[in-house]
Amino acid sequence: MLEGTTAGRPEGVTFKDEMDHIGDHNGEITMERVRKRKRVTPQQDAEQHICLKIDKAGLEERFINLHKGRGVFATEDFRKGDFVLEYRGNLLKQDSPLDLRHYDDTEAVFLFDFKWKGKSYCLDASVEDKSLGRLVNDDNKKPNCKMKTIGIGGMPHLCLFAIKDITPGEEVTYNYGNADWPWRKQVRQHIMDN
Numbered sequence: 444m445l446e447g448t449t450a451g452r453p454e455g456v457t458f459k460d461e462m463d464h465i466g467d468h469n470g471e472i473t474m475e476r477v478r479k480r481k482r483v484t485p486q487q488d489a490e491q492h493i494c495l496k497i498d499k500a501g502l503e504e505r506f507i508n509l510h511k512g513r514g515v516f517a518t519e520d521f522r523k524g525d526f527v528l529e530y531r532g533n534l535l536k537q538d539s540p541l542d543l544r545h546y547d548d549t550e551a552v553f554l555f556d557f558k559w560k561g562k563s564y565c566l567d568a569s570v571e572d573k574s575l576g577r578l579v580n581d582d583n584k585k586p587n588c589k590m591k592t593i594g595i596g597g598m599p600h601l602c603l604f605a606i607k608d609i610t611p612g613e614e615v616t617y618n619y620g621n622a623d624w625p626w627r628k629q630v631r632q633h634i635m636d637n
């Protein structure tokens with residue numbers, strides 16, 4: 444398994460190298476350079492980006508407005524089913540409930556609770572690490588991505604996959620779930636007021 448540098452890409456590995464790599468069936472990346480790029484499945488694509496700890500090309504962060512903050516936008520086409528992004532951060536195994544006193548309100552919104560193989564986890568993405576996954580906003584009406592859990596080396600990784608074609612300029616979104624998120628109420632209130 445590759446070790447990531449603080450910049451998120453292993454030392455000496457360029458983006459071109461990354462594109463030239465091939466994942467084996469266990470999701471491990473061989474560092475052997477291959478001349479001919481093999482077509483990878485969305486699962487293999489996700490595994491490669493997880494192992495390299497880098498975001499995919501064809502996406503960028505944009506400031507939307509003061510209400511919504513930043514978001515992630517496509518700069519290239521994505522097809523339905525494609526791997527889009529990993530929601531990276533610090534994985535916490537939750538044997539007992541997380542002590543939320545360690546997080547202020549702006550940090551707590553980056554905590555993603557999930558279950559995998561009968562165990563509870565929290566992905567803490569509260570640290571500003573320049574990764575894009577943590578900046579993807581919620582859409583409970585027409586999201587274009589869905590979160591799935593990919594297991595690598597016995598550890599779960601949260602990945603977004605496109606559930607419809609995404610064109611350049613479109614914001615990448617997924618449904619955060621059924622909680623009573625405040626911004627959803629604000630949208631409902633805005634519709635009722637107008």
Ligand SMILES: C[S@@+](CC[C@H](N)C(=O)[O-])C[C@H]1O[C@@H](n2cnc3c(N)ncnc32)[C@H](O)[C@@H]1O
Nearest residue numbers: 510511512513552553577578579580581582626
């Ligand atoms: C995981 S962060 C997403 C990135 C965030 N927009 C930012 O600039 O850091 C979640 C926060 O984004 C905002 N957000 C997410 N989806 C939203 C939506 N549909 N409408 C308004 N605000 C949203 C809320 O402030 C929420 O607490």
